[in-house]
Amino acid sequence: MAAAEPAVPALPGGGGAGAGAPSGTVPVLFCFSVFARPATVPHGAGYELLIQKFLSLYGDQIDMHRKFVVQLFAEEWGQYVDLPKGFAVSERCKVRLVPLQIQLTTLGNLTPSSTVFFCCDMQERFRPAIKYFGDIISVGQRLLQGARILGIPVIVTEQYPKGLGSTVQEIDLTGVKLVLPKTKFSMVLPEVEAALAEIPGVRSVVLFGVETHVCIQQTALELVGRGIEVHIVADATSSRSMMDRMFALERLARTGIIVTTSEAVLLQLVADKDHPKFKEIQNLIKASAPESEKVILKSEDRFRNASALKMHEVTPGFLCKADSGNNIDCVLAQVCYTVNY
Numbered sequence: 001m002a003a004a005e006p007a008v009p010a011l012p013g014g015g016g017a018g019a020g021a022p023s024g025t026v027p028v029l030f031c032f033s034v035f036a037r038p039a040t041v042p043h044g045a046g047y048e049l050l051i052q053k054f055l056s057l058y059g060d061q062i063d064m065h066r067k068f069v070v071q072l073f074a075e076e077w078g079q080y081v082d083l084p085k086g087f088a089v090s091e092r093c094k095v096r097l098v099p100l101q102i103q104l105t106t107l108g109n110l111t112p113s114s115t116v117f118f119c120c121d122m123q124e125r126f127r128p129a130i131k132y133f134g135d136i137i138s139v140g141q142r143l144l145q146g147a148r149i150l151g152i153p154v155i156v157t158e159q160y161p162k163g164l165g166s167t168v169q170e171i172d173l174t175g176v177k178l179v180l181p182k183t184k185f186s187m188v189l190p191e192v193e194a195a196l197a198e199i200p201g202v203r204s205v206v207l208f209g210v211e212t213h214v215c216i217q218q219t220a221l222e223l224v225g226r227g228i229e230v231h232i233v234a235d236a237t238s239s240r241s242m243m244d245r246m247f248a249l250e251r252l253a254r255t256g257i258i259v260t261t262s263e264a265v266l267l268q269l270v271a272d273k274d275h276p277k278f279k280e281i282q283n284l285i286k287a288s289a290p291e292s293e294k295v296i297l298k299s300e301d302r303f304r305n306a307s308a309l310k311m312h313e314v315t316p317g318f319l320c321k322a323d324s325g326n327n328i329d330c331v332l333a334q335v336c337y338t339v340n341y
Helices: 047-061 133-150 190-198 212-225 242-254 262-270 278-285 300-304
Strands: 002-004 025-032 035-042 066-074 079-082 093-103 115-120 154-159 178-182 204-210 229-238 258-260 308-313 328-332 335-340
Touching: 025 047, 035 047, 047 066, 047 093, 115 133, 115 212, 133 204, 133 229, 133 262, 133 278, 154 190, 178 190, 204 212, 212 229, 212 242, 229 242, 229 262, 242 258, 262 278
Parallel strands: 002 066, 025 093, 115 154, 115 204, 154 178, 204 229, 229 258
Antiparallel strands: 025 035, 066 079, 066 093, 308 335, 328 335
């Protein structure tokens, strides 16, 4: 969700101080669509805190790919006006979140000038634990090469490097914008937000690394909450458990996050065979990415509504087929799920 913050003259919040509110807080009525829910915010809360409160109250009803404007009820005018720039809550007031009629038209588009690559926690100690780690290293390196060719900024994080080691040697970090240690699972650190603010016109983040269901998922959700479109590279992200990975990607896709592949990303960024860097990108993708992500899903709806789910390991490259009865086998990255009806 992206929200507009217009520059208009400051206005009073209206109303008197709220009785019964905890010390240091102010009562605010948060309105969205046909709903109105009272809550309290800290005295001096500004635009960002109000947005967070709207998301906590109405997150399941807000279309994250719409643009919104926050408005304040002004007693002086007897109606809502756009939230003044620099507004801070000092007294009881009423605000509302209004969706703009025009939806974002850039959904799914990638251009080098508005894209940043995020490489998440590709560290040595994860090597023996993460499924297909060698494959995602290979694809991650290809993405970083593509970023250098196209002049796309790259931000790299390392989860607790003192204990988990540095980024693996196979990943060439030459020319990256930022390499940061972290303990937080999400990559969205204050330093990362500051780096993004320095890059004009950032609209999309291409995200890859480990683990899919932890750091990748939490990073993606935080970025989307800040109005940034996220593309997760499926062939460059993994987890220790394929079950965790599968459900994380499904959850993320359902929230509107784009799950894609490394080749799709690189070719979308050049967009035309006449692009001056096309030949260099073409050389990168001549060798296909590792196919550890073979998927056969027969009857997706029946799979989701299955009454029982059993999991067992299968040999590399083995592809299951539906049998003559009511069982359907689904292979995801060499883990087989047998659905019984």
